[in-house]
Amino acid sequence: MYIYKSSQIKEADKWAEEQGMTAFTLMELSGVGLFNAIKQDLDIHKHHFTIIAGKGNNGGDGIVLARYLQIAGVRCTLFFPLGLPVSAASKAHFDYYSSLGFSVSTNLPDQSGSILVDSLLGIGVKLPLRENIQHVMDWMNRQVAMKVAIDLPTGAASDDGDCDKHAFKADRTYSLHGYKPSRFLFPAASLYGETKVVEIGLPHTSNWKVRSALDVAKSLTYSGRNTHKGTFGHGLLIAGTKDMPGSAALAASGAVSCGAGKLTVQTEKEAVPIIASHVPEAMYQINPHIELDHSFDAIAAGCGRPSNDKMETLIEELLAQSKPVILDAGALYPRSYAKKKCPIIVTPHPGEFSRMTGKEIVYVQRTRLEAASAYAVENNVTVVLKGEYTVTAFADGSGYVNVTGNDGLSKGGSGDVLTGLILALVLRNKNIKEAVADAVYLHGYCADKWKEAYPAQTMRPSYISQIIAEAANEILKET
Ligand SMILES: NC(=O)C1=CN([C@@H]2O[C@H](COP(=O)(O)OP(=O)(O)OC[C@H]3O[C@@H](n4cnc5c(N)ncnc54)[C@H](OP(=O)(O)O)[C@@H]3O)[C@@H](O)[C@H]2O)[C@@H](O)CC1
Numbered sequence: 348m349y350i351y352k353s354s355q356i357k358e359a360d361k362w363a364e365e366q367g368m369t370a371f372t373l374m375e376l377s378g379v380g381l382f383n384a385i386k387q388d389l390d391i392h393k394h395h396f397t398i399i400a401g402k403g404n405n406g407g408d409g410i411v412l413a414r415y416l417q418i419a420g421v422r423c424t425l426f427f428p429l430g431l432p433v434s435a436a437s438k439a440h441f442d443y444y445s446s447l448g449f450s451v452s453t454n455l456p457d458q459s460g461s462i463l464v465d466s467l468l469g470i471g472v473k474l475p476l477r478e479n480i481q482h483v484m485d486w487m488n489r490q491v492a493m494k495v496a497i498d499l500p501t502g503a504a505s506d507d508g509d510c511d512k513h514a515f516k517a518d519r520t521y522s523l524h525g526y527k528p529s530r531f532l533f534p535a536a537s538l539y540g541e542t543k544v545v546e547i548g549l550p551h552t553s554n555w556k557v558r559s560a561l562d563v564a565k566s567l568t569y570s571g572r573n574t575h576k577g578t579f580g581h582g583l584l585i586a587g588t589k590d591m592p593g594s595a596a597l598a599a600s601g602a603v604s605c606g607a608g609k610l611t612v613q614t615e616k617e618a619v620p621i622i623a624s625h626v627p628e629a630m631y632q633i634n635p636h637i638e639l640d641h642s643f644d645a646i647a648a649g650c651g652r653p654s655n656d657k658m659e660t661l662i663e664e665l666l667a668q669s670k671p672v673i674l675d676a677g678a679l680y681p682r683s684y685a686k687k688k689c690p691i692i693v694t695p696h697p698g699e700f701s702r703m704t705g706k707e708i709v710y711v712q713r714t715r716l717e718a719a720s721a722y723a724v725e726n727n728v729t730v731v732l733k734g735e736y737t738v739t740a741f742a743d744g745s746g747y748v749n750v751t752g753n754d755g756l757s758k759g760g761s762g763d764v765l766t767g768l769i770l771a772l773v774l775r776n777k778n779i780k781e782a783v784a785d786a787v788y789l790h791g792y793c794a795d796k797w798k799e800a801y802p803a804q805t806m807r808p809s810y811i812s813q814i815i816a817e818a819a820n821e822i823l824k825e826t
């Protein structure tokens with residue numbers, strides 16, 4: 348499924364119009380698409396729909412939906428509390444609707460029917476909400492009904508996570524043509540409820556997508572013939588200290604459980620027996636340097652390591668060699684990647700990303716897609732900006748939003764496991780973009796599997812590696 352900013356939707360509409368697809372027709376396609384999607388999800392004949400429409404094209408979608416519901420014999424009433432439609436396509440649909448003898452009102456009813464549809468504002472919203480609409484929103488939020496938003500909940504921004512305090516709190520949202528970025532950006536994301544995309548027949552042009560099980564399955568099935576441990580790559584994990592051996596153990600377990608052919612852990616001498624007791628498959632190295640002609644196929648560095656001069660020296664060595672490098676935790680600091688000779692993947696959580704970029708965490712969180720993408724393009728690196736709806740942004744401006752994972756992962760050590768998973772999949776898949784996005788998906792999927800069976804709080808980061816096998820099986824079954 349694709350993600351579109353409001354400017355991209357407007358461009359798509361303009362392009363379609365230039366090809367002869369009028370705004371009136373696009374609105375018809377939106378309305379019929381909404382009707383079909385809602386009919387599929389709900390027993391519409393058992394409900395009474397109250398549709399609250401605005402003066403723009405979001406309101407127009409509500410008018411078309413109301414017509415299809417009325418024609419199907421479903422109880423439906425249409426209200427324009429802000430006044431009658433003003434946009435040309437909405438006016439035309441309003442006239443057609445009225446010509447069929449269906450009535451409308453400009454006053455709010457005493458109470459909503461069992462389904463309340465928010466068709467007030469969509470991507471044309473400019474926050475904050477004006478006073479004239481605030482009381483309408485408050486009335487809508489007070490109603491006891493199933494609350495359904497068209498395109499986006501009124502009062503949520505489209506392209507960032509901003510929202511108004513009077514915004515509509517939807518149980519379900521039907522988004523047209525693609526998700527809007529705010530679906531994945533807090534606080535707006537919490538207004539959407541369950542969200543579905545309604546196709547309206549426009550071709551897809553966005554290079555931002557939500558990663559799906561189908562995309563990931565490829566990574567899990569490749570095995571090959573006549574293979575040996577070298578086939579699946581030799582990874583180097585630079586992680587852990589004598590005080591923090593656990594991070595290295597978690598990342599190493601993640602890497603071997605997810606398919607790394609061979610793994611060497613570079614760590615402090617005192618940490619070796621502890622890590623080895625968790626990961627007997629790994630080999631160990633104490634020398635804290637990387638030679639230019641090393642024999643590893645990919646390197647991950649930083650888990651359980653402090654940010655200090657020693658780390659910076661190591662990173663200079665890493666940037667000078669040519670194999671893919673994953674940088675996490677102590678390896679994440681503001682620096683230039685201009686002289687790098689290798690593909691770089693940085694995996695910050697929002698706090699680390701704020702430290703790397705000098706931007707406030709609140710700003711980072713509200714603009715995660717934009718902020719991660721700008722950094723990836725500017726520095727020619729891959730960015731995995733972690734958290735709920737992890738954003739993976741690539742140097743070519745494209746990216747993925749991840750929808751797997753849950754609060755069971757909100758525990759120290761989850762990020763270390765992810766680094767191990769990314770290392771393993773980068774070793775196995777020459778397509779780094781796929782490898783990174785797949786690792787992020789799989790990591791979250793393991794947590795979702797746990798949460799299906801047990802309370803999220805009982806999840807431990809170390810379980811992720813144990814769940815991978817079953818999770819991989821399920822992903823394959825889903826596709
Ligand atoms: N390809 C697709 O996906 C297609 C999408 N389509 C649909 O079109 C929708 C976009 O329609 P749009 O551009 O007409 O804007 P829309 O969201 O109706 O808002 C404009 C209205 O909001 C008002 N308003 C704004 N801010 C406000 C505030 N703070 N407080 C109060 N009022 C405020 C503004 O008032 P004004 O500023 O003009 O006075 C104006 O009346 C899109 O979301 C989708 O549903 C399809 O129909 C076609 C194909």
Ligand SMILES: Nc1ncnc2c1ncn2[C@@H]1O[C@H](COP(=O)(O)OP(=O)(O)O)[C@@H](O)[C@H]1O
Binds near residue numbers: 733752791
């Ligand atoms: N509520 C959540 N929903 C989805 N993923 C989450 C959630 N909380 C944490 N995670 C994931 O868990 C991992 C935490 O990483 P990080 O903050 O680096 O932890 P640590 O450094 O302690 O290992 C990230 O992959 C993040 O996306």
Ligand SMILES: [K+]
Binds near residue numbers: 467498
């Ligand atoms: K809406």
